Amino acid sequence: MIGSVQRALRLLEAVGSHSEGAPAKQLAREAGLPLPTAYHLLRTLTHEGYLRRESGVFVLGDAAERLAGGGLQQKRRSMILDSLAHFRDTVGAPVYFAVYREGEIEIVGVSDTPDNPACQEWADFRRTGHAHAIGQCLLGQLDEDARRDYYDRHPVDALTPYTVRDMRALEQRIGSMRLMQPVIERQEYALGTVCAAIPITAGDIAATMAISLPLHQQDRLLYAVGRLRSEVGALLSTLSFSISI
CATH class of the missing domain: 1.10.10.10 (Winged helix-like DNA-binding domain superfamily/Winged helix DNA-binding domain)
Incomplete structure (x- = not known):
């Protein structure tokens, strides 16, 4: 000592x-x-x-307060990752949690297993929100001006043969989304992968939880995202849920 x-x-x-x-x-x-x-x-x-x-x-002083804040931040992050692991085991698929913060898509946490690996980030998730369910779900929660600001910095571009082709088509899709319903994406970000995302109410910041599956398991997608939706309420009610992490 x-x-x-x-x-x-x-x-x-x-x-x-x-x-x-x-x-x-x-x-x-x-x-x-x-x-x-x-x-x-x-x-x-x-x-x-x-x-x-x-x-x-x-x-x-400030240094001590930063230490305390860092400990609280780590605790919050640990709680979120523990919850994601619970949801992962419940739905039998990788689970993602993301927010739209300061004009960018931010993946806060991902929980997967060797048998059910997460989708590999081969193109920056932050810049390709138009192409994956996470990004489409977050963009759908923004107003038109905020979305256009995102498009100006990260233009719509086809990543696969299935990706939405231009901003007009993407806006039409977002306009047809039903409130609080899952966003489904099939091979738009990565060939061989399907994804579903659900919007999360977390204060005044857009947030989402999502799952991904290999294409040959796409028949499980709607059931799995339904299970996720039924479980998310427990997260919001049992955690002092904060996305200031």
């Missing part, structure tokens, strides 16, 4: 227990440290940004 690290951590814990901060003498007493040692460590922690001194008391 490294004693100086242990002592510094005890001081951080002491500071963290006081929302309005505390003076050095009180922190030294609570951490069980000699005052000179506490002063030395408090100066070091302040220099490194883990503490701030304000009006004679010490409060947590």
